[in-house]
Amino acid sequence: MKLREQMPELTGATSWINDEVTKEDLVGDKATLIHFWSVSCHLCKEAMPEVNDLRDEYDDQLNVVAVHMPRSEDDLDMGVIEAMAMGHDITQPIYVDSEHKLTDAFENKYVPAYYVFDKEGQLRHFQAGGNGMPMLRKRINRVLGEE
Template identity: 85%
Template sequence: MKLREPMPELSGATAWLNDEVTKEELVGEKPTLIHFWSVSCHLCKEAMPEINELRDEYEDDLNVVAVHMPRSEDDLDMQVIEQVAQGHDISQPVYVDSEHKLTEAFENQYVPAYYVFDKDGQLRHFQAGGSGMKMLRKRLNRVLQTEEK
């Protein structure tokens, strides 16, 4: 995805954990952070406490949605996905993308990957990889401050 492109529809999930959300529910009121992760991704698990911290810190100002993107056949076991999500305190909605429908809509190739959308649903920041949480926080704060004006 390119910057300023609109958020894709959140359709085609093979399952949802915690809660199901639609693009319509996310766009309009506050920015959204969508993060891609996988049960087989060590970097994703390492970054999860920081994502959860952002989720909790900006609870009233930010939507957070997790997307589970399988990297192999081993990543398709729903029981394992649920266990890892619970074990890493992923309480936000989790879109289970076992058929890569959302992955393709985002043109995403990475886990972890982070997409920050403004309240109008326009992509404002993308980054991939396990490091760079300070940069993600900085960009997120910039989008949140812009929204307040």
């Protein structure tokens, strides 16, 4: 995705965990952080406490949605995905993307990956990799400060 592009529709999930949300639920009220992760991704597990801190700290200003992007056949087991979500306190809605429909819509190739959208649903920041949480927080603050 390119900066300023509109958030894709959140359709095509093979399953949802915790709650199901639509683009319409997210756009118009708050900024949104969509983060891609995988059960087989060590960096994702390391970053999850910081993602959860962002979710909790900005609860009234920021929507947070997790997207589980499988990297191999081993990542398709719903029991493993659900156990990992519970074990890592992922309480936000989780879009399970076993068919890579949302992954393709985002043109995403990485886990972890983070997409920050403003409240109008425009992409304002993208980053990938396990490091850079201070930068992600800075970009979220910038988007929130504009609203």
